[in-house]
Amino acid sequence: MKRFHLPLLIMALVAMSLTMFYHKAFNLGFPLTPAQTTSNWIVEARVGFEPTGGAVTARVFIPDQPRGLAILDENFISRGYGLTTGLVGENREAVWTTRQPSGRQVLYYRTTVYRLDRDRRGEDPYPGPVSPPQWEEPYASAAEEVITRVRARSADITSFATVLVRDLKQEPDENISLFVSSSDSDRAKVRTAIDLLAGARIPARMAHGIPLTERSRDLQLQTWLEVHNTREWVPINIHDGSVGYPENFMVWWYGDEDPVRLNRARNPQISFAVTQNYMDAIDVAQQRAQVMDSWLMDFSLFNLPVQTQNMYRVLLLVPLGAMIIVLLRNIVGIQTFGTFMPVLIALSFRETELLGGIILFTLIVSLGLAIRFYLDRLKLLLVPRLASVVIVVIMLMLTLSILSHNLGIEHGLSVALFPMVILAMTIERMSIVWEEHGPSDAIRQGIGSLAVAAAAYLLMINPTIDHLFFVFPELLLIALAVTLLLGRYTGYRLSELVRFKAFKGEKAS
Template sequence: MNLKPNLKIALIIITIIALISIGFKAKPILGNYDDFNPEKVYKITYRFFFKSGDKNTTLKTYIPTTNSRQRISGEQIKNDSLLFFTKQKEKHQNIRAIWETNDTNSYHSIDYEFIFEGKAKHYKIPNTFNKLSEEYDEYLKATNDIQSNDSIINTLASGLIQNTKNDREIIKNIFDYVYEIPSAPIITLTDALTTIKQNKASCNGKSRLFVALCRNMGYPARVKGGIIVENANKRTSHAWVEVLINQTWVPFDGLNNHFAFIPANYLELYQGDKPLITHTADIQFDYSYQIDEVNHVSFLKMNSEELHKLPGFSLWNLVDKKIIPKGALNLLLLLPIGGLLVAFLRNIVGLKTFGVFLPVLIAFSLSHTGFVSGIAIFVGLIMFIGLIAYPFDKLRLLYTPKLVISLTIMVSLIVVATHFGVKNNIEWLTKLTFFPIIILTISAERFSRSTLEDGYIKAMDKLFQTLIATSISYLILSWTWLPSVLILFPEIVLLIVVLATFLGRYIGIRWIELFRFKPLFNSENKKLNF
């Protein structure tokens, strides 16, 4: 691996420049490490507009608090001087913001702004639940809108509990029943019984029915209220359910099919079957939620302005000003990392793959489909291409027209499978977006060419080794913090050039060859010892 003097000097200079530039930024970045690691960050503004009545006027709304999966900061309140603002702590850690005024028949506006940082959370549900103490009895009681002791609820609960073996299966039956009720954008209050009778509901009706069924069967449950945050100016809030399982409140969303899971963009505001906003009756009132996603680095406490002030060079400006879509930029930055990894696997380990960057691109497509389902779809389509190419070989068609026919059939199959998945709610069939289809098509073309040039046995062997390289690339490239590191430290690309140069000069024996020729090496050592 001897390098020419001029090349060695150039590589040393590149390395020094990259390390110095990284060093300037490393200290302030390491000093602002954030172990909360939010997946989503939004700036949210409640905007209220109303005309006060003939007497004292009051407006109340629930505001969020920090917990294990969401962090609230940057609270700012803008309202006119005629409004008096207070906060009120209620039962179950709910906090209400209250605005009052004695000024009559006048117009008022309020902006209540905060930063929401959220992360998704999965819960593992045991088969059997522990018995609970009496302190949770309030979550087993019937209410006017959650009629858990009604005979209709009793009959339905009895049917859902049949042929179940444990608590988890019962909760799953309740969830599936509620989820299968057709969704409808009903803005009025829908109680549990009405949801059953009309067999359609929005989030609030489905949540009340879910809670009623759980309470009827002896599982403490409650309604949870909040907002699904997204880049939008919206007016709708959202409701889901929490069931107490072994001292943990576990979320279930029967509208959006989230079983024991809460997404990163769910803002939790209050618990209990309550309205989010209340105000004095018979006043003119309007409101909206202005939601703007904030670009962030998950492992840093630094805001956008602080990131712009970092010394040296970074690509944060491209992200913050949306000059390049973040997903596209991540792909561009991760490609060299993936390429270096595959080059190592080919030149040092000795794997044979379909090209250098194709395993990396396949790994990216797996991030859209999921690893297991993506590998299964990938292998299935590749095998399908091999099978449908066989009769065309018998017809002695030229390679290019034969490939066009095969790939056209494959793309048609993907489109039909996606349509079938959407129609029948088969999630894994709906994950073949445009990008994965392109990658799978290129892969199929490479496999088809390999079978023609090397035969099916060698093509299958190369496919297997490509899948190994793809799996390793997926493992590395799925590190969520890696794209952010490359955005903050683009100098790493220079280090990749240096490392790739060393790889390019490697002429030693590959690791696979060490394994293959191990008996030969052992016999040679025995002769030398003799």
């Protein structure tokens, strides 16, 4: 059991991390790359009518989990109306009621939707074959003739519907012309097609929707035919028989009913307007998670105040830096000052940028070291000496900042509080190593620390990594798993292959 303990722990950590990561990335739609935007649309339906006296009820279809889209937000705008929403058959409807309307009434329904590649709508079960309609002659035999001919040229339900729609459009022979005329509206054509499909016992329905464009007002509703191929509803264009909705098409309601049904009112009008928007993908995913009531969002970093968020943006990268240190120290064998000093140096590079940071670091550390050796001659005790070094380092930075500002170089100014402490500590550590192990060790460890810090810094400033760890903090579990795994590495370090090269070619003893 002891042997499997660590591997099991590592596997559990990785599995946990990946599960959460997958859920957030693919179910909630958190973006994998930084600064990603998602387009969304604000769709507004404007319903107008004239009351004829008395209490008015207006029933309006509204979208219900439209295919390929996700609703982020809904607003109902009306003055003096009571509102309920509910499901009616396949559709959702809003019911506005008022007792004493006067003059022309206008109601608004506004919704924000965005594209979602995964369809959240469960697949509709097959409603079963429909019973054919009872036609009178000559319709009955004509319909039979049409169906027989279409069946001969089609392979399955979908192609049957496609061929039928094309026939209705193109071949006004005597059988078909009984059912259609060229002046028929789309809606009438769909109605006819549904009837004829019913003759072949194929379930079909009418769908009404609008295309989501960049920006437009007074959008025309489009009417589509949908047939059920026993697995799912397949949309068919009533004009040319092509299968599938175009990109960014929003189905508003199904069925042959009017979108607005009024009680004690007349002249219903409905018009649609669409505006496309670009939103930060993270905001969209967050809203979405809230709509979906995901418990994960209760633990999201995005709920924290912005300042705390910014702090964690930096802090979350420290584990990654620590992982790099483990890698470079235990696998490669680079010597550094202390264990985590390089991570701290890397963090201070964030404020100065790499090249400026390295130059500044080397400059201040060498100057500080020189002063430290001078202080040593004064025979000060450890703590006062460390304090003196800090004071001198601040004065050095001050001088450097003023000098570089006067010379017009802005890098020197970016030294903040944090790097200062790190520089002072580095100087103290380096001087001790210098004294005790000699200059070569001190310089080697200094360069090692800088190199490790630079590597950690380059990884830490990578915007994708920054973004990934902030949006998906559960990735820290993977960093932990990797570190645990490295903790069991007992093989040779790369540097030891050089160190022990004297063994080369000798006989094994």
